[in-house]
Amino acid sequence: MSSNGIDYYTVDELMATCMARTIKEGNTVYNAVAVPLPFTAIMLASKTHAPNSIFWGGLLAGVNPRPPFLPQTSGDSVMLYHANPVLHAHHIYDLAMRGELDRIFFSGAQIDKYGNLNNTLIGSLDNIRIKLPGGAGASHLACLARNYTIWSIRHEATLSGKGKKIFTFVDQVDFVTTVGHKTPEGTREEWGLRGGGPDLVVTNLGTFDFEPETHLMRLKTMHPGLTREEILESTGFEPVLSDSIAETPPPTREEVEIIRETDPMETRKLGFSPETLAKRFDF
Amino acid sequence: MGIHSSKNKLCSLFEAVSQIEDGSLIAVGGNLSAREPMAIIREMICQGKHDMHNIGGAHGIDVDLMCAGGVLKKVQNSYVGFEADFGLAPNYRRLVEQGRIESQDTDCVAILTQLRASVFGVPFMPMPLVKGTDILKLNQEFKTMMCPYTDEEISILPALKPDWAIIHAHKSDKKGNIRLFPPYFSDLLVVEASRNAIVSVEEIVSEKEMDRIGANIPYYEVTAVVEVPFGAHPTSCYPDYSYDREHISEYMKLAKQGEATFEAKYLDKYVRNLKDHQIYIDLVGGKEGLSKLTKWNEDHGTWKRLLMPSAA
Numbered sequence: 001m002s003s004n005g006i007d008y009y010t011v012d013e014l015m016a017t018c019m020a021r022t023i024k025e026g027n028t029v030y031n032a033v034a035v036p037l038p039f040t041a042i043m044l045a046s047k048t049h050a051p052n053s054i055f056w057g058g059l060l061a062g063v064n065p066r067p068p069f070l071p072q073t074s075g076d077s078v079m080l081y082h083a084n085p086v087l088h089a090h091h092i093y094d095l096a097m098r099g100e101l102d103r104i105f106f107s108g109a110q111i112d113k114y115g116n117l118n119n120t121l122i123g124s125l126d127n128i129r130i131k132l133p134g135g136a137g138a139s140h141l142a143c144l145a146r147n148y149t150i151w152s153i154r155h156e157a158t159l160s161g162k163g164k165k166i167f168t169f170v171d172q173v174d175f176v177t178t179v180g181h182k183t184p185e186g187t188r189e190e191w192g193l194r195g196g197g198p199d200l201v202v203t204n205l206g207t208f209d210f211e212p213e214t215h216l217m218r219l220k221t222m223h224p225g226l227t228r229e230e231i232l233e234s235t236g237f238e239p240v241l242s243d244s245i246a247e248t249p250p251p252t253r254e255e256v257e258i259i260r261e262t263d264p265m266e267t268r269k270l271g272f273s274p275e276t277l278a279k280r281f282d283f
Numbered sequence: 284m285g286i287h288s289s290k291n292k293l294c295s296l297f298e299a300v301s302q303i304e305d306g307s308l309i310a311v312g313g314n315l316s317a318r319e320p321m322a323i324i325r326e327m328i329c330q331g332k333h334d335m336h337n338i339g340g341a342h343g344i345d346v347d348l349m350c351a352g353g354v355l356k357k358v359q360n361s362y363v364g365f366e367a368d369f370g371l372a373p374n375y376r377r378l379v380e381q382g383r384i385e386s387q388d389t390d391c392v393a394i395l396t397q398l399r400a401s402v403f404g405v406p407f408m409p410m411p412l413v414k415g416t417d418i419l420k421l422n423q424e425f426k427t428m429m430c431p432y433t434d435e436e437i438s439i440l441p442a443l444k445p446d447w448a449i450i451h452a453h454k455s456d457k458k459g460n461i462r463l464f465p466p467y468f469s470d471l472l473v474v475e476a477s478r479n480a481i482v483s484v485e486e487i488v489s490e491k492e493m494d495r496i497g498a499n500i501p502y503y504e505v506t507a508v509v510e511v512p513f514g515a516h517p518t519s520c521y522p523d524y525s526y527d528r529e530h531i532s533e534y535m536k537l538a539k540q541g542e543a544t545f546e547a548k549y550l551d552k553y554v555r556n557l558k559d560h561q562i563y564i565d566l567v568g569g570k571e572g573l574s575k576l577t578k579w580n581e582d583h584g585t586w587k588r589l590l591m592p593s594a595a
Contacts, residue, residue: 033366059468062465071590076525086467093391128379133362134364139389139390139393140416143412191412
């Protein structure tokens with residue numbers, strides 16, 4: 001494929017590439033609700049390094065769809081395009097229960113230092129300040145899938161009306177919709193969960209893995225042009241820092257071309273801040 | 284499921300919905316903005332149905348509208364929202380935050396596992412261990428046990444047997460044999476697990492035609508069938524029509540303005556006091572206006588414009 005005319009990439013494209021690279025050749029991959037960026041990443045992996053990966057396109061449960069564009073509502077039949085056969089939603093959950101689902105992608109309105117995700121409520125069960133939509137299958141599937149990739153397009157600090165900093169990446173989530181590696185009640189290993197939990201966190205600022213001994217999020221790479229300080233200022237806890245933190249490996253021109261072809265409506269960009277999207281990284 | 288052996292299931296929307304008792308456990312077909320039984324839901328609101336307990340996976344305008352219309356007391360869903368498309372579900376969110384609707388957030392896998400316990404006629408279903416999530420605090424009936432065969436800890440979930448399934452499908456004959464085209468989501472399971480099912484369909488066909496195309500929901504699982512063309516509007520019913528993003532956009536705008544505005548400008552206009560479904564169809568553009576939704580498959584450009592009006 002010629003990649004003429006691809007002379008820059010943007011953060012959404014960098015993130016999609018990082019997320020795609022968590023899919024290995026032959027992996028089984030699922031994703032369902034509220035997910036234009038993971039859909040992009042999954043299609044990219046299947047068109048590049050993981051042509052034999054198997055993907056069920058959302059709740060429509062079509063096998064290996066080849067959508068001509070990506071929709072804003074994941075239940076749209078564009079996610080059935082060229083999918084065959086079309087199953088029923090529980091077939092994918094059965095596969096996960098059998099331990100045969102390799103990877104899934106989850107995000108969170110809040111994400112904490114152990115990789116726990118909150119998509120249920122802000123506040124507490126007794127005092128719900130904001131009712132969030134819910135985690136869909138992210139509570140049970142996170143216990144079952146071999147691994148999952150966490151992603152966030154809102155790795156940032158915003159100011160509340162009272163001038164208080166509000167983070168997406170928090171010390172402790174208000175509600176554990178999706179369990180990461182550790183909660184106040186124990187760890188994934190202690191409980192004996194089937195799935196291995198999150199192994200990579202991809203954000204608009206960088207990527208993190210988890211330190212095995214402490215289960216804490218550890219800064220792995222920073223996106224081009226960012227400093228450690230900028231990332232720490234946007235993070236509500238102190239991540240583990242190693243002495244040398246690499247720059248996030250860029251996408252190839254071919255990967256960027258495939259992303260733009262796969263998602264011509266640019267639904268993958270929905271929800272990013274305009275400043276983040278305005279950044280262009282030259283090849 | 285219940286066995287409904289009658290060979291004539293045809294009735295009006297009013298007759299079908301009037302059978303649903305207040306306080307019922309209901310399960311809605313479709314998912315998100317796709318193939319929701321919206322005409323049935325509007326009729327439930329018109330008839331003043333209340334105190335219903337809804338169970339399901341990932342849903343959107345169907346649950347949000349039932350919340351606004353006073354139908355629901357409790358929502359036991361895994362997701363209620365509009366994704367990257369429009370964000371949070373305004374009516375659901377408002378009523379839960381005000382404590383007027385109880386939300387028992389659950390999980391897609393859990394709900395379908397519980398429905399399958401009902402299908403299999405067992406009181407609970409085992410599944411591999413689930414722990415660490417606060418969803419278990421909201422669902423204290425989810426327990427664990429030691430497997431008597433393998434000595435490993437497993438999760439167990441009690442059966443859920445809805446009183447009523449409500450779904451929208453493509454074709455039915457008068458007996459109630461249903462032909463549903465993909466995507467199926469979980470509709471076959473929802474119907475099989477429930478005591479009763481109301482199915483609205485785009486078209487009633489002859490039994491001969493149903494023999495030709497083949498049914499995939501057996502008539503004896505179906506309590507009542509109603510012919511309601513565009514019965515899923517404003518959600519999609521592929522391959523017949525895409526969703527009506529402009530209408531949902533108007534819905535969202537009004538819902539975000541609060542209860543009084545939504546009552547006056549949406550519920551009173553599009554739901555209440557309508558003599559029949561035809562009036563609704565005329566209000567939302569008539570057969571001619573809606574024909575744009577049926578032309579989604581003319582080419583990819585047309586389809587894209589329906590899904591994102593600003594798209595080229």
